[in-house]
Structures are given as structure tokens and as C-alpha cells.
Amino acid sequence: MIAAIFDIDGTLVESFDFDGASYISAIRKVLGEIYIDDDWSKYKNVTDSGMLRQIMEENKIQEEGQIEEIRKKFGELIEQYLENGGECRPTKGAISLIDKLLSDQHYKIGIATGGWKHTAKMKLRHAGFDLRNTVLFSSDDSDKRVEIMKKCLSALENRFHRIVYIGDAVWDIQATKKLEWHFIGVGPRLKGKCECWVEDFSNYDTFMRMLHAQE
Numbered sequence: 001m002i003a004a005i006f007d008i009d010g011t012l013v014e015s016f017d018f019d020g021a022s023y024i025s026a027i028r029k030v031l032g033e034i035y036i037d038d039d040w041s042k043y044k045n046v047t048d049s050g051m052l053r054q055i056m057e058e059n060k061i062q063e064e065g066q067i068e069e070i071r072k073k074f075g076e077l078i079e080q081y082l083e084n085g086g087e088c089r090p091t092k093g094a095i096s097l098i099d100k101l102l103s104d105q106h107y108k109i110g111i112a113t114g115g116w117k118h119t120a121k122m123k124l125r126h127a128g129f130d131l132r133n134t135v136l137f138s139s140d141d142s143d144k145r146v147e148i149m150k151k152c153l154s155a156l157e158n159r160f161h162r163i164v165y166i167g168d169a170v171w172d173i174q175a176t177k178k179l180e181w182h183f184i185g186v187g188p189r190l191k192g193k194c195e196c197w198v199e200d201f202s203n204y205d206t207f208m209r210m211l212h213a214q215e
Contacts, residue, residue, distance in 0.1 A: 001108065003160040004101060004211060005152055008113040008120050010168035011186050012098075013127045014089045018081055019115070023048065026074035027055065030066055034059040046171040047114035048074070050143035071116055078119045082126045090127040091186065093201030098129065100204065108160070110135040112152040114145050114171075145175040164211055184210050 010016040024036055036055055037043070043051045052067055082088055101107045113120050117138040124131055137152040153163060164182040165172065168189055176183040184207070185194040196210040 001106060001158055001160050002211060003108050003110065003153060003156055003158070003163045005110040005112050005149060005163070005165050006098075007165070007167035007169075007172055008111060008123065009115060010189065011166055012091055012094045012111070012129070013123050014087070014091060015123050015127075016168070018086060018088070019078070019119070019123070022077040022081060023074055026070050026077055027052065029073055030070045031056070031059070031061060034061070041170055045143045045145065046169070047139040047143055047145055047148065048116045049139040050114070050145075053143060071118075074116065075118045075122070078122055082122060088123050088126045090129065091200050093204065095128055097201040097204060097207060102133075108135075108156040108158055110137070110152040110156050112137050112145075112149045112165070114139055114148065116140055145171060146178050149175060149179060149181075162212075182213070 006012055009019050020038070024038065027036060028034065034055070035058065040046045040051065043054050045051065045054070049067065052070060053063070056063060056066070098109060101109050111134060115138055117136065117140045120136065120138050121131060135152060135155045137148045137155065139148070141151050142148050149165060162182060164184060165176045166184045166186060168185065168187040170193065173183055173185070173194055183194060183196065185197040187199065190197055196213060198207055198210065201207055
């Protein structure tokens with residue numbers, strides 16, 4: 001039995017650019033023109049709640065309900081973007097891959113994202129994913145990506161001989177190493193930076209070989 005746990009932005013859905021811009025916009029609409037480093041790799045916890053706490057600390061802002069206010073505003077901005085025809089496409093081959101894995105008893109599928117759950121579901125649904133019976137953990141469950149991933153694995157309720165995380169960024173690699181899981185990188189940001197890498201999910205056989213690699 002193999003556990004395959006997926007990130008969302010830049011992995012299952014082509015949403016990284018508009019998602020990041022909406023996140024910064026939501027923060028500034030609530031907190032004003034504060035300093036925000038748009039290089040996410042500089043943050044200790046690259047999750048929506050984790051980065052926000054660090055941004056507030058660095059700008060010497062004491063949390064008095066603003067996190068929930070920003071979370072709500074972020075949801076409104078993502079919803080407006082999608083309703084106004086903004087692009088939020090599935091990564092090539094992703095929907096077919098997920099459907100095949102879900103139908104095979106040899107695999108358990110989970111989603112562990114650093115984003116908040118309400119916007120994660122908006123993007124996945126808009127991109128065409130079926131979220132029924134989906135195990136999804138997010139920044140609502142922890143500030144730390146490692147903890148989000150661990151909670152997702154625990155919810156899959158099985159004993160696995162192999163655990164694989166699939167993501168698109170260096171912080172995904174770092175979290176996977178801490179957990180001593182296997183990793184498959186997706187997309188241009190990780191090309192040449194990890195042992196197992198795919199451009200997208202269009203080649204099912206190639207992905208499956210990597211999913212089973214080094215068994």
C-alpha cells in the first residue's frame with residue numbers, strides 16, 4: 001500500500017501566481033502598506049497562517065483578530081478572481097491521475113497544502129476536481145507544513161510501506177526530508193533540483209514508475 005499525498009498550488013492546480021498576489025493583497029487591505037517579502041522561501045513556515053504570523057511579528061503588529069479577517073478577505077479575493085473568469089486550470093493530466101489512483105485499492109490519496117482550506121477547495125473545484133471523500137489538510141490545521149502533512153497521513157488510516165509527497169517548491173522538498181518520506185517534484189521550479197521530477201502528470205506511466213521507485 002502506497003500513500004500519495006499532494007500539494008495543491010503549482011502541483012495539482014496552476015494557481016501559484018494569482019494565489020500569491022491575492023494573499024499579499026488581502027494582507028495589505030487589512031494591515032496597510034506593511035513590508036512583505038514576496039520570496040516565500042525566506043519564511044520559516046511557508047503556509048498561509050505561518051507566513052502571516054511572521055509578517056505580523058516582523059512588522060511589530062500584535063494579533064488581535066486580524067488573522068481571521070485576512071483569511072476572510074483572501075477568500076473573497078480568490079472567489080472574485082474565479083467568478084470573474086480568472087484562469088485556474090488543473091495541471092496537465094492531474095485530474096485523470098487522481099481518478100486512477102483513487103480507483104486502485106493499492107493507493108491512498110491525500111492532499112496536504114500550506115494554503116487555507118476554504119480557498120484550497122475553491123481552486124480545486126474550479127479546476128474540475130471531484131472533492132467527494134477527499135482527505136484534505138491545510139493551514140487551518142497547523143502553521144507548520146510538516147504537521148499538516150503528518151495529520152494528512154494519519155487521516156488515511158492505514159499502514160503504508162511507502163509514503164510519497166508530490167510538490168512543486170523547495171519547501172516541499174525540505175518538509176519531505178524532515179519526515180523521511182519519498183518525494184516527486186512537479187513543474188519548472190524544481191527542474192534539476194530533485195531526483196524524481198515530472199513536468200506535469202500527462203505521462204501516467206512515468207509518474208507511476210517514480211511513485212514506485214526504489215521499492
